[in-house]
Amino acid sequence: MxxxxxxxxxxxxxxxxxxxxxxxxxxxxxxxxxxxxxxxxxxxxxxxxxxxxxxxxxxxxxxxxxxxxxxxxxxxxxxxxxxxxxxxxxxxxxxxxxxxxxxxxxxxxxxxxxxxxxxxxxxxxxxxxxxxxxxxxxxxxxxxxxxxxxxxxxxxxxxxxxxxxxxxxxxxxxxxxxxxxxxxxxxxxxxxxxxxxxxxxxxxxxxxxxxxxxxxxxxxxxxxxxxRGLAAQTEDDSQQRDQFVGLVLASRERLKTLYAAPLTDAGKRAGKHAEFERLRRDYRSLRDSQWGGNGRYDAWINAPMNNAKLLPFGLYDQWVPVFEVLFAQSGRDWEVFYARVEALGQRSPEERLQALKSIADKAAPSRLQQSIL
Known part of the structure; x- marks a missing residue:
């Protein structure tokens, strides 16, 4: 063993x-x-x-x-x-x-x-x-x-x-x-x-x-x-990352709708291919119109695409704004903050999810709308 x-x-x-x-x-x-x-x-x-x-x-x-x-x-x-x-x-x-x-x-x-x-x-x-x-x-x-x-x-x-x-x-x-x-x-x-x-x-x-x-x-x-007396990091990188993730999450939601539709396998396969091409077009449009041609995600977007490649998106920062609220409510005291997070973690999965959504709805619905799909 x-x-x-x-x-x-x-x-x-x-x-x-x-x-x-x-x-x-x-x-x-x-x-x-x-x-x-x-x-x-x-x-x-x-x-x-x-x-x-x-x-x-x-x-x-x-x-x-x-x-x-x-x-x-x-x-x-x-x-x-x-x-x-x-x-x-x-x-x-x-x-x-x-x-x-x-x-x-x-x-x-x-x-x-x-x-x-x-x-x-x-x-x-x-x-x-x-x-x-x-x-x-x-x-x-x-x-x-x-x-x-x-x-x-x-x-x-x-x-x-x-x-x-x-x-x-x-x-x-x-x-x-x-x-x-x-x-x-x-x-x-x-x-x-x-x-x-x-x-x-x-x-x-x-x-x-x-x-x-x-x-x-x-x-x-x-x-x-x-x-260390350093200036705050630029917002450009995080903004571009958030926009890119938003594109992928939107594509993922459209795929979910497609797969649930009463179509033949051939129809779903064609729709799936079309959706990935749409994701690539949307990305290139965003890159050229708002990012000044910055191709930071070109390699990923141009590589072969499938469902599994989309899995990790949205999990990493879905509830980050909620933890920002909890940190502020904790007086920016790390120990107090950790205690509140630990209390959330001890709830049942259903209770924890409901609590997170409740804080999200009250705190910053516009910011969280994209993350909570």
């Missing part, structure tokens, strides 16, 4: 670093059957390899043989990590005070799948973590192999690279080489986000968990910049 609990952070590899989606969850429970043994075995092996690669950040910084660029990244990470616990009241442990170079661009690859005419994901259920909409693999080849098998079953499949993860405090999570490529500012936000998951995690409620961690990341990053 093997027990291991992982929270893996997913990103769309084709998108730029400012857009992230879904924080996936993996759990290893009691192993039953050869397929389970094989799947969980590769997870255990990958996690063990990562743990063995860890080195204390302080030792690397002090080591004269450490590359200057890496040392500078780690120094910045040390400062952000200390700020996270001292000012944001996030867990004060060894997580992100160790470093691991795993020698590849992503730590894990996640496989998402849906039926051809549905946006409901193929879910996988685990002890502790509950049911999730993906399977994760430490090997890109294994992920592609799993995706190929699902495609043979007629499913829409999407494989997304994962740059970072948190084990929710079960292990001392390392800063990974995969987390450094976007720069120090991005690294700090990742640390804030993942430590927020350690502070609070509600099983079987991805949108709640991710929105909470995203709010902590955003507000924490704002306070981190203020503490």
């Amino acid at each position: 093997l027990r291991l609990f992982l929270l893996l952070r997913s990103s769309l590899g084709a998108l730029d670093h400012s857009f992230r989606c879904l924080v996936p969850v993996l759990a290893l429970g009691l192993l039953n059957g050869c397929s389970s043994v094989n799947y969980y075995g590769q997870l255990a092996s990958g996690q063990l390899q990562l743990l063995q690669a860890r080195k204390p950040v302080a030792e690397l910084v002090a080591d004269p043989s450490t590359a200057p660029k890496l040392r500078q990244h780690l120094l910045q990470a040390e400062q952000a990590r200390a700020f996270a616990s001292a000012q944001l009241k996030l867990p004060d442990n060894r997580s992100y005070r160790v470093y691991a170079d795993i020698g590849r661009p992503f730590v894990v690859w996640n496989v998402f799948a849906t039926p051809e005419f549905s946006l409901e994901p193929q879910t996988h259920c685990f002890p502790i973590a509950g049911c999730v909409a993906y399977r994760g693999y430490y090997s890109q080849g294994a992920a592609r192999g799993a995706a190929a098998l699902q495609k043979q079953q007629g499913l829409d499949v999407y494989v997304g690279g994962v740059e970072a993860y948190s084990t929710l405090g079960w292990f001392d999570d390392p800063i990974l080489n995969t987390m450094l490529r976007w720069g120090d500012e991005r690294l700090a936000t990742v640390i804030f986000h993942e430590l927020a998951h350690q502070r609070l995690y509600v099983a079987d409620d991805t949108s709640f968990n991710e929105s909470f961690a995203t709010f902590v990341e955003q507000e924490g990053s704002r306070q981190w910049r203020v503490a």
Whole structure:
């Protein structure tokens, strides 16, 4: 028997670093059957390899043989990590005070799948973590192999690279080489986000968990910049990201309507193709008319499209405005805020959803309208 609990952070590899989606969850429970043994075995092996690669950040910084660029990244990470616990009241442990170079661009690859005419994901259920909409693999080849098998079953499949993860405090999570490529500012936000998951995690409620961690990341990053005397970040990036996500969510809703219509498979297939082409046209129109031709999402929009590729959108920040309200109502006191969020997390799923919607309706319906679909 093997027990291991992982929270893996997913990103769309084709998108730029400012857009992230879904924080996936993996759990290893009691192993039953050869397929389970094989799947969980590769997870255990990958996690063990990562743990063995860890080195204390302080030792690397002090080591004269450490590359200057890496040392500078780690120094910045040390400062952000200390700020996270001292000012944001996030867990004060060894997580992100160790470093691991795993020698590849992503730590894990996640496989998402849906039926051809549905946006409901193929879910996988685990002890502790509950049911999730993906399977994760430490090997890109294994992920592609799993995706190929699902495609043979007629499913829409999407494989997304994962740059970072948190084990929710079960292990001392390392800063990974995969987390450094976007720069120090991005690294700090990742640390804030993942430590927020350690502070609070509600099983079987991805949108709640991710929105909470995203709010902590955003507000924490704002306070981190203020503490260093830096100007606020430009709104252009976040506005463009929100507009792009809005396009995808609108497309997803139209697809739901299409799939529910009394059409033949051929009719749905034609409508599906037409909808993806419409999404591409809408994006290019927005890019050229409002973004000055900035093609930050060109690679993603021009790549093959299917239902599974749309799954992560909307989960990451659906309730962020609600947490903004709760933070303000808490007097911008992190401990008071966390207590209120924990109280929400202890409610039943139905009660929690109703409470979130109630706050959303009273607080900022115009802003939330796009997120709550």
